[in-house]
Amino acid sequence: MLSKRMIAIARGRALNRAGIVTFSRGWDASVSRVRAAKFHSSHLLCAETVKVPQMAESISEGTLRTWLKQPGDTVQADEEVATIETDKIDVSVNAPAAGTITEHLASEEDTVTVGQDLFRFEPGEVGASKPASEPKPTKETEPKAEPKAQETQKPAPPPPPSKESGESKKEVKESPKPAPSKSEPQPAPPRVPGSRNETRVKMNRMRLRIAERLKESQNAAASLTTFNEIDMSSLMDFRKKYKDEVLKAHDVKLGYMSAFAKACCLALKEIPSANASIEGDEIVYRDYVDLSVAVATPKGLVTPVVRNAEGMNFVDIEKEIASLGKKARDGKLTLEDMAGGTFTISNGGVFGSLYGTPIINLPQSAVLGMHTIKERPVVVNGQIVIRPIMVVALTYDHRLLDGREAVTFLGTFVF
Structure with missing residues (x-):
């Protein structure tokens, strides 16, 4: 018979075993709950x-x-x-x-x-390691039998032909070349002379809007264009004299736009109707000048605005035009950059335009068109001399401006 002490020891061990089993089951349950929580909080x-x-x-x-x-x-x-x-x-x-x-x-x-x-x-933080639900096997945990299995699956290389076997050499030489893959680009078919192909491209939204606005301007405004010629000698000498100094001191190129912008501000002060607009049955006159400067982009012509140009000098105007031009070419213009505008300047001369009649940017009442500079024979003090001449055009709304005012406006551009 077993003694009472031995029976007690046996019972204690049984209890310990039961406690261990109970603990392990609880641990397994908690692990499963953690895994479930990770699954439900997935990315x-x-x-x-x-x-x-x-x-x-x-x-x-x-x-x-x-x-x-x-x-x-x-x-x-x-x-x-x-x-x-x-x-x-x-x-x-x-x-x-x-x-x-x-x-x-x-x-x-x-x-x-x-x-x-x-x-x-x-x-999530870019570059931070994400907790993976199923860890990928590393090189250390990968079974070692797999590489051997893969090695056995690889076909054995053919034995090199022996010197005595001439047939094997012929078979190697006469083996057919692999056919070209379908993914290789095929040469384009030659273009047939006299081809009459057509390509249709959907108009982008900006081009549709430009077309709508320009046609609206033609239908609404009583447009008329007047021209004048400008002797650019004085302005060209001025630019040649100061452009290097301005570039060095202000890191901006001195062009012709700043001079024309400043001249426009002076002319608009003298002819306030050119800086006005029609709203219903009223005329709105402004004592400030917000110049819309036409900039060509790959998507179309845009007109960002130089605010309060009447208070700027040449350098300030050049900096603002350069900044707006860069934003326009990079497609970074905002609505605030283009909203408003009381008068527009369009410089088609940078593309070689000799003459042109710009279209009014409604609700504005006038637009100035600049053109290329050409040397021409002109009469100065009774003598025929060669001078750099630019033709400028002012298209204006005849409902607001008369011919006298338009010619007076252009008369300001005598450099």
Whole structure:
């Protein structure tokens, strides 16, 4: 018979075993709960949806022009993800925080509206290691039998032909060459002389808006154009004398636009009707000058505004025009850069234009067109001399300006 002491010891061991088993079961349950929690807090549930941003009061939709980031790409906070083209400006859609793009909810060339879901992204530090639900096997944990299995699956290289076997040499030489893959680009078919192909391209929103505005101007304004010639000798000498000094002191090139802009400000002060506009049955006169400067971009002509040009000097005007021109070419203009404008200057001379009749930028009442400089024989003090001549054109709304005022305006440009 077992003693009472031995029975007690046996019972204690049994209790210990039961306690160990109970603990292990509890631990397994807690591990499973942790794994379930990790699954339910996956990054898919943390993904955020980015909507089409508010663009302006007058703009409610646009065309999704370009996706700059694709699903799987990482982005930094405020990094540009997509570009939406409107009839006035291009709107950038930026990432609200650092993370990874997970899904596009619209395609390029789709029309999107303000507030529409645009893309989903997964917030998180770029470059930070993400907790993986199923760790990938490392080289140390990979079974060693796999490489051997892979090695056995590889076909053994053919034995080199022996010197005595001449047939094998012939077989190697006469082996057929591999056929060219289908992915290789095929040469384009030769163009047939006299081809009459046509290509149709959808007009972008900006070009549609430009066409609408220009036709509206022709239909609404009583447009008339008057011309004058300018002897550019004095201005060219002035620019030649000071351009290096201005570039060195202010890091800006001294051009002709600043001189014409300043002359326009003086002329608009003398002829206030050229700086006015018609609103209903009233004429609005302004004591400030906001110059719209026409800038050519790949998408069309835009007219960013130089605010309060009447209080600027040559250097200030050149800096502002250079800044606006760069923003226009980079597609970074905002609505604030183009809103308003009381008078427009268009310099077609940089492209070699000799004559031209610019179209009024409504609701403005006049626009000045500058043209290229050509040396011509002119009469000065009874003598025929060669002088650099520019033709300038003023298109004005005859409802506000008469011919006398238009000619007086151009008479200011006598350098």
